[in-house]
């Protein structure tokens with residue numbers, strides 16, 4: 001009872017389990033920041049009263065942050081027992097526990113993994129998919145293939161790009177930020193030549209350049225038919241993005257590093273990018289994504305996803321300005337039913353929740369003890 005008003009009970013958290021797996025990637029990813037050969041994924045199972053179990057996973061960028069997130073979750077698990085499983089209540093419960101360390105990095109991984117699993121558990125309990133839980137119909141989402149195409153030689157990039165179109169993808173993303181502009185240009189031209197004309201080519205610098213070098217390279221790349229140029233400079237240098245946007249016609253894409261919806265609000269207020277892409281982990285799980293997709297809609301800006309395509313496909317279905325699903329197959333080996341791409345679109349999940357369920361044999365094989 002609260003001020004004499006009856007407040008109906010929400011389901012409580014019964015049990016939480018976190019596991020870290022190290023999954024080999026089909027195609028190692030060489031970006032301007034690091035070469036990644038294995039995906040460290042934090043898997044969360046969250047059981048609520050009534051027996052429904054929600055699943056969620058987070059890409060952890062490396063072993064050390066993955067281990068830290070898993071350990072943090074292990075210590076939180078006993079305290080979480082008996083807490084409200086409603087995602088908004090869970091967020092309020094977690095916020096003060098993350099405040100001193102700062103709501104980013106490992107703290108953000110733990111929070112988002114729990115949030116995604118809680119939403120999944122509720123969707124299962126209600127007998128609907130996550131997209132339906134958010135008021136949308138499951139929908140096919142246009143996907144580009146973001147596997148591979150790291151900082152490799154132009155000839156190798158062209159061969160790889162052709163292979164990546166299998167599955168009918170309407171776009172692929174290549175990484176840029178080679179030692180010289182000429183090498184980047186050569187690679188872009190080699191890949192563009194091999195792709196069908198209707199195929200979209202995205203390019204990602206992973207924050208490699210100084211403002212001056214970004215201006216030089218982006219202007220030089222402006223006539224190469226790129227669908228977007230992603231993160232040429234430091235992710236939060238919004239002043240440089242705003243200036244860059246006035247110099248080129250190619251759309252500027254940022255957002256995978258928005259740490260919560262307020263970062264997106266700042267970027268949109270400054271009109272420093274043409275498109276935004278959201279990472280379900282950094283933005284604050286499903287709960288953060290809902291706010292972010294509302295912001296993008298209010299600004300009429302196209303919203304794409306970053307990594308974790310299984311849950312992102314459902315979230316994009318519920319996002320009014322949905323644009324592209326970034327497809328990577330990094331979790332495929334540990335999933336019972338990996339996300340399927342057909343004719344360039346994600347196949348909508350018809351069951352309950354997010355559709356994420358573990359292939360337990362594979363989880364055991366890749367478990368980090």
Ligand SMILES: [Mg+2]
Pocket residue numbers: 204206230231256
């Ligand atoms: Mg990126």
